[in-house]
Amino acid sequence: MQISEIPGADTGGPLPLYKEVKRLLTQSLAAGEWAPGVALPSETRLAQRYRVSIGTVRKAIDELAAERILLRHQGRGTFVASHNARRMLFHFFHIVPASGAREQPRTELLSFARARADADSAARLNIAPGAPVFRIRNLLHLGGQPVVLDDITLPAERFPRLSEKIFSGRDSTIYQLYQERYGINVVRSAERLSAALADRPSAKLLGVPAGSPLLRIKRIALSYHNLPVELRTSLVNTAEHEYFSDLGKD
Amino acid sequence: MQISEIPGADTGGPLPLYKEVKRLLTQSLAAGEWAPGVALPSETRLAQRYRVSIGTVRKAIDELAAERILLRHQGRGTFVASHNARRMLFHFFHIVPASGAREQPRTELLSFARARADADSAARLNIAPGAPVFRIRNLLHLGGQPVVLDDITLPAERFPRLSEKIFSGRDSTIYQLYQERYGINVVRSAERLSAALADRPSAKLLGVPAGSPLLRIKRIALSYHNLPVELRTSLVNTAEHEYFSDLGKD
DNA sequence: TAGTGGTCTAGACCACGTG
DNA sequence: ACGTGGTCTAGACCACTAC
Numbered sequence: 001m002q003i004s005e006i007p008g009a010d011t012g013g014p015l016p017l018y019k020e021v022k023r024l025l026t027q028s029l030a031a032g033e034w035a036p037g038v039a040l041p042s043e044t045r046l047a048q049r050y051r052v053s054i055g056t057v058r059k060a061i062d063e064l065a066a067e068r069i070l071l072r073h074q075g076r077g078t079f080v081a082s083h084n085a086r087r088m089l090f091h092f093f094h095i096v097p098a099s100g101a102r103e104q105p106r107t108e109l110l111s112f113a114r115a116r117a118d119a120d121s122a123a124r125l126n127i128a129p130g131a132p133v134f135r136i137r138n139l140l141h142l143g144g145q146p147v148v149l150d151d152i153t154l155p156a157e158r159f160p161r162l163s164e165k166i167f168s169g170r171d172s173t174i175y176q177l178y179q180e181r182y183g184i185n186v187v188r189s190a191e192r193l194s195a196a197l198a199d200r201p202s203a204k205l206l207g208v209p210a211g212s213p214l215l216r217i218k219r220i221a222l223s224y225h226n227l228p229v230e231l232r233t234s235l236v237n238t239a240e241h242e243y244f245s246d247l248g249k250d
Numbered sequence: 251m252q253i254s255e256i257p258g259a260d261t262g263g264p265l266p267l268y269k270e271v272k273r274l275l276t277q278s279l280a281a282g283e284w285a286p287g288v289a290l291p292s293e294t295r296l297a298q299r300y301r302v303s304i305g306t307v308r309k310a311i312d313e314l315a316a317e318r319i320l321l322r323h324q325g326r327g328t329f330v331a332s333h334n335a336r337r338m339l340f341h342f343f344h345i346v347p348a349s350g351a352r353e354q355p356r357t358e359l360l361s362f363a364r365a366r367a368d369a370d371s372a373a374r375l376n377i378a379p380g381a382p383v384f385r386i387r388n389l390l391h392l393g394g395q396p397v398v399l400d401d402i403t404l405p406a407e408r409f410p411r412l413s414e415k416i417f418s419g420r421d422s423t424i425y426q427l428y429q430e431r432y433g434i435n436v437v438r439s440a441e442r443l444s445a446a447l448a449d450r451p452s453a454k455l456l457g458v459p460a461g462s463p464l465l466r467i468k469r470i471a472l473s474y475h476n477l478p479v480e481l482r483t484s485l486v487n488t489a490e491h492e493y494f495s496d497l498g499k500d
Numbered sequence: 501t502a503g504t505g506g507t508c509t510a511g512a513c514c515a516c517g518t519g
Numbered sequence: 520a521c522g523t524g525g526t527c528t529a530g531a532c533c534a535c536t537a538c
Contacts, residue, residue, distance in 0.1 A: 016507060042523065053509045058524085066316070074524045075516035094495075098444075191495040194348075194488035195445040195463035213445035213463045218492075238444035242468075245344075245441040245495055266526060292504060303528045308505085324505045325535030507533070514526070 022060035030224040036082035112164035132156035272310035280474040286332035362414035382406035
């Protein structure tokens with residue numbers, strides 16, 4: 001269980017030991033050895049398992065904690081980050097009121113369909129063009145008003161037997177569904193933003209005049225090892241809300 | 251030079267030692283003890299100066315390096331981050347071509363004026379309402395086309411004797427001017443984005459029809475200790491460019 | 501060759517959470 | 520009382536850079 005997991009440890013390979021430990025930890029996370037929300041073995045035990053010193057394990061965990069993949073709690077242990085409404089709100093949902101406090105959005109499912117990936121989506125999801133995908137459309141309400149129109153594309157292969165019933169029957173956030181039912185933990189997202197004009201259907205759904213300015217967000221959600229999991233295009237009415245970028249902040 | 255700089259170090263105060271060292275380092279940076287681009291004393295010397303172990307100094311520097319306030323170079327030393335065209339492009343300029351590589355913008359000064367801070371600007375800059383400010387308007391070109399219209403507000407008090415001649419006569423980026431002439435090092439920015447329609451003057455400057463959708467970015471630039479330095483509102487034509495958010499990435 | 505930061509180890513002690 | 524992560528120390532060795 002020990003040496004065989006650390007190829008190159010004896011030879012003093014070019015990769016730092018703590019990077020190797022980090023890779024092994026990530027591998028175990030991706031394999032589901034420790035489920036979201038549960039505690040990892042203590043640092044002492046991990047040091048024994050990988051045959052390194054505690055300091056080396058700590059440095060590996062430090063990086064995973066900085067990426068919010070692991071959470072440390074003094075006196076309790078180190079835990080696998082788990083999706084819940086609060087984490088979604090603060091780490092993955094960047095729309096905030098222009099003035100006032102963050103608020104939990106209410107989701108309204110508009111449509112759920114099977115389709116085939118176009119060339120661009122396929123490339124970004126790292127699947128074959130034409131491969132089966134799910135296409136889901138959601139309307140998000142903030143303060144009782146429709147504010148965000150989401151179009152989600154999921155690679156069907158990674159979500160076996162997903163159905164509209166299962167999707168709409170979830171009791172919490174979408175990422176929590178991915179996590180609990182499919183063992184897919186979204187740990188990071190990357191976004192590109194632009195401005196657009198509301199076409200008629202979008203305008204109607206968002207309750208604004210056609211031709212209103214909307215913020216368009218193209219997001220890719222990634223799991224461990226940067227595995228692409230979901231594409232999402234959002235149209236946002238920024239009349240009373242803004243996109244908040246806390247780049248560079250803790 | 252040593253003990254007196256570390257109040258609470260002997261009493262074992264509640265603040266971790268490395269946080270105290272980090273604070274002292276930041277203080278020295280803000281005071282200009284080490285100018286941008288120069289090397290700090292070696293870790294060994296800093297450990298002696300603050301009467302702590304090297305490991306403690308390293309942890310303090312680790313955090314400052316993670317915030318891109320310091321840069322470490324193995325074998326050379328640890329350096330104060332310095333503004334240049336490349337750093338601006340990758341860490342502070344978030345507009346990228348929808349397809350293609352990042353590009354250095356060309357800046358065209360449209361206007362330079364003195365004014366008085368309105369209530370909102372004053373609050374965000376932490377100055378008195380009505381305090382003198384500079385208002386600067388720039389047009390940024392990418393690929394030969396006007397793409398970004400910047401409105402900059404500077405607290406005049408922090409930029410003594412700044413003039414249009416000095417501003418337009420700079421030989422490099424704006425942040426480099428702040429750094430070299432006023433000893434103000436911008437280390438972080440926070441941004442809020444929304445969508446807007448181009449009014450006639452903006453549309454004309456950006457070469458788009460009035461009513462075109464534009465991305466509006468409201469940015470505050472901060473120096474050490476989160477000191478506000480500059481407000482900037484950008485209007486971006488996102489027909490061929492996007493705002494790139496690398497939230498959560500190294 | 502000398503000096504720098506980077507890695508790794510080993511162990512002591514502290515702060516926190518739980519029982 | 521016990522186990523956890525958090526801090527701090529001390530020192531060895533490596534990798535890189537400059538001279």
